[in-house]
Amino acid sequence: MPIDVEAVRSHYPVLDRELDGNRLVYLDSAASSLTPEPVLAAMDRYYRWSRSNVHRGVYPLAEEATDLYEGARGDLARFLDADPRGVVFTKNATEACNLVAYGYVRAHLGPDDVVLSTVMEHHANLVPFTQAAHAVGAEIRHIPLTEDGQLDLEVAQQLLADGRVTFAAVVHVSNVLGTINDVARLTEMIRDANDAAVVHVDGAQAAPHLPVSVRDLGVDSYAITGHKLLAPTGIGALVARPELLDRMQPFLTGGDMIRDVTLEGATWNDVPHRFEAGTPMIAEAAGLSAAIAELQTLGMDAIRAHERAFTAELLDALATVPGVRIHGPKDVEIRGSAVSFVLDGIPPHDVGAMLGSRGVCVRVGHHCTKPLMRCLEVAATTRASAYIYNDVDDLEPLVEGIEAAAAFFAR
Amino acid sequence: MSMDDLYQEIILDHYRKPHNRAPSLDGEAVHVHHSNPLCGDEMDLRIRVADGHLDAVVFDGEGCSISQASASAMTDATTGRELKDALDLAEDFRLMMHGEGPSRPDDLGDGIAFTGVAQFPVRVKCALLGWMALKDAIETHERGANAHTVTHEE
Structure with missing residues (x-):
């Protein structure tokens, strides 16, 4: 309709x-969307009616708060056709990209590896990976533009030819050019050249505007931010394959992300909780659920x-x-x-x-x-x-x- | 906001017909490059010094009308001044951009037309770019150096 x-x-x-x-x-709206009444109401209701911390509380308010927070994880997973065990809440897409750069690239890449990027990346999906590549001694290659502002996939093919690209960070929709990149095809090309390559996508400008299936895109991780899709500021997410999260090192440590702690060390909680240290953004998660409902009602x-x-x-x-x-x-x-x-x-x-x-x-x-x-x-x-x-x-x-x-x- | 509060006619005149705009300067003592990455304003400022005075001040660059016009007015207001006096005037302009003063309105010349920019916080950096480049050029000269590049972060 x-x-x-x-x-x-x-x-x-x-x-x-x-x-x-x-x-x-x-x-x-590419900078930030407006906020509709149902999103304001959802946040307001949490603060007025269910205000308490998430996880471990055994009284009704804490259960409600936990349901709001974990419910948002499920809502976002359904919205993006992804596995809820792979949804890590962050404060924005930038933090989601940094999570991959610190948790995966810095932990797993080395001087023999090549990171593939593009010239149309937002700094959020560029700087964390150039810094990570420099830190581990990896090479970086950039896909250039065609005349009309698309990614030049012929050149991309050449950049992939030696099979050394083991990680790629690519934007789904350009925040400047508006270009919708064919991420599924590019991911296939990357995997054809090296089937172990990990593909990370910046979906901040795509998720608010297009039907997105992270599963169909075939990528390993997908960063989004709430405030561009009617939700409040302060909540974003990394939507990843749980298997990728399993291979990632914790980025922030502290409460909630641990299994056991001794004075000498700690063991980590399961994913995705391993990557959510400290009290999370609960009202914002409630707002995100309401925003997704608003978008899904429209379709x-x-x-x-x-x-x-x-x-x-x-x-x-x-x-x-x-x-x-x-x-x-x-x-x-x-x-x-x-x-x-x-x-x-x-x-x-x-x-x-x-x-x-x-x-x-x-x-x-x-x-x-x-x-x-x-x-x-x-x-x-x-x-x-x-x-x-x-x-x-x-x-x-x-x-x-x-x-x-x-x-x-x-x- | 009103366009007329921000864009006084004097400012538009300097923007359309900048004074002392040049890509080089004979006998240049110092060349500084300043940029304001938020707006994409870029400024090359060159000074020639004679007998402790600013013998010539020229600028070149690209950016919004406020940054270019302010630099143009700055060159008029500072050419011929003693270095220390020019620094003092730059400080007066800076304070004016933060809503104080100015204490030397006559000496600022057309620079006084930028008073209204103080009401537009995001544009203050634009108006200050040329003046801060001048301050840097003089300080660079006083250190005995001849070139300096500065990027103004938000």
Whole structure:
């Protein structure tokens, strides 16, 4: 069923805000989504009604808190078609990537190994692995871009040819270009070259917008963050094969992640708990469950269809503005809803300031992808990114704001 | 926020027609490169020193209108000043960006037009970039060196 945007919008109190008399137009969901009422209510209910710590409590409140927290693990596993024993909660996707870098790459790779990455990675899926590779003496190779902003799989094939790639960290959907990478195919290529290779994917920009089956993608681990998919900030996850987690070293140690402790040492709890030290984010987990329910009610196929249609309109609208150059694929079948562009001769920060003054919220800057910015030969871009609460009414304020910036800053 | 609070006409004039913008400087004493990675602002600043005075100040780079215009106004306000005096003026501008003063409004020249930037915390770094590059260039000169690169983190 197509998404009823008006009904969706009624769940987001902030959308009623006006900024200096302008209707709020939120086009920055690739940075962080808005939060709907049911998510706020779920967190509120935990604090008002079930507030206590998880695990080991033998009274009803503690059981409720544990059910909320462990329930979220199951909800997320079902949402991403993965094994709940492989779901490790983290504070965000960045921490999930670091968990793999510290727990796996630093523990298992050495100077004979090669780490495969791409030039379009967010710093979160790049820096932890370059640091880890340097630490163990492994080589790093990067898949470059094609002309239209996709990964160049022909070059990838060459990079894989010697069979030395034993670990890969690849983004599913680019936060700048919007490109949807064919992760399943790339994973197959990586395994064909070396069947022991471990594939880690940054799914922060994919899970909120596409139907995702971690099982079908065939990857070993998949990082997501809650705050981009209607959930609160402060909760993310590494969704991994339990067998990978079994081979990983603990990253943070302390309470809850241990089996036994002596004054001299400790033994570790089973996965996934081995990687969740200390009291976790309980209200946030309740919020995550509510967010997933919200998305599942709409249906991920319907969300994808809505965004594909919106993005097509957005690309067409931007094409009418003189001086706008879009970075990333123009074909909406292979791209998500984050659209980066530059306006000829006008610095992105000034474009963003003009749009902001008109209530239109977009992101400007390098989007934590400095190597990609160098490939594109720009210092920064302006990025408009949509979600379920955006519709074509949001395009006119965007286009008018860009045109106003062009006129205001014209030299 | 209002665009007019941030982008005074004087600022736009400096942005459209920057003063003392040049990729090189004859007799350069110090060249510093400063960047503001958050915005992608990049600044090359060169100074020539004669008799303890800033004989010439030129900048080059790319970035938002605020960073480029502020650097342009800074070169006007500081060229010809004693090094110590220019440092003092840079500090006055810095304090103005944090909502204090300024105590030398006349000496800041067109720099005074940036007062309103203090209301926009994310843009303060942009306005400060040229001034902080100048401060660094003078301090680098006083250390007896001739080049320095600085990245301003958030």
